[in-house]
Amino acid sequence: MAIKTIELLKGCASQEELMEVIATVASDLGDVIDDVNNLEVIPLKGAMTNEVFQINWPATNGSDLRKVLVRLYGEGVDIFFNREEEIQTFECISKHGQGPRLLARFTTGRVEEFIHARTLSAHDLRDPEISPLIASKMREFHKLHMPGTKKAHIWQRMRKWLVEAKHLCSAKDAKKFGLENLDDEINILEKDLCEGYQEIGFCHNDLQYGNIMIDEKTKSITLIDYEYASYNPIAYDLANHFSEMAADYHTDTPHVLDYSKYPELEERQRFIRAYLSSEGKKPNNAKVNQVVTAVEKYTLANHLFWGLWGLISSYVNKIEFDYKEYARQRFQQYWLRKPTLLDTPTIVSQNETVNGSLPLASCV
Structure with a gap:
């Protein structure tokens, strides 16, 4: 209109x-x-x-x-x-x-x-014809030679955001979201994840469907909006893309995430195989599974990253979006998935819960 x-x-x-x-x-x-x-x-x-x-x-x-x-x-x-x-x-x-x-x-x-192309919808991310095109474009993007140090930037950025969140948040929100414990969590993630598969590439870092366009005639994919782009582990970018499949930003409740839509193992393997195959070399199953494992662990870094983003945005951004509730869901997923994906135990205070059930606070 x-x-x-x-x-x-x-x-x-x-x-x-x-x-x-x-x-x-x-x-x-x-x-x-x-x-x-x-x-x-x-x-x-x-x-x-x-x-x-x-x-x-x-x-x-x-x-x-x-x-x-x-x-x-x-x-x-x-x-x-x-x-x-x-x-x-x-x-x-x-x-x-x-x-x-x-x-x-x-x-x-x-x-x-x-760009005279169509922006993808949430449904398009799961389309078996479109998905491998996205995988191939991601591989091409990751291989770009860009200015800057070719190392993981995610950890430094999250620590900076955590400082900002502590500065902006009310005492109530700081406690509710367990900010006092997130320094330790970032340190744990960095140590654990850096010991695994660690190919560094130039990452988009925000590959939700709205940042992907397709030319219907040529079937070419274009990635747009590079505010968060930087060098990072490619597993982090792949994890971000998979995590975004839980979102649909064009509903009446765009902040609500549905993690039942997170891709199953077979779909993730298929995407990563297409990603690795895009340069003409067919990867073996061991290579595919190595990347799949790394990507799953990096979903934890994604949840903390966007949880902090949502919490900070709730204080500074006036766009109509429930940033704080979005942040709550991302932190909730972090604590829910951490015991499965990392070997470190999570101990939670009994009185700190989300909706009376899942923990929001971290190790104490």
């Missing part, structure tokens, strides 16, 4: 600034915008870090409709990543022939090339 331009501009440093940027982008594309009322503005749902809009206008030739994507940066998200570094990553990935082009920047956002 189209909306008035003025509604899009809420939160911008200046309405005039964005309109000037759009006019300049249009001029670069060979068009002229002489009336803002000729703009069609369509909000795109599913984004939780930024607000995203499609903007259309009639092309000069009169037969085409020009489309661009406008991204308004969410409030407080600079806690999670450095925006200048993210822009550099965006431009570098574009030079590698991946993703959209950066068309312009303004104070509170940017304008990107509109």
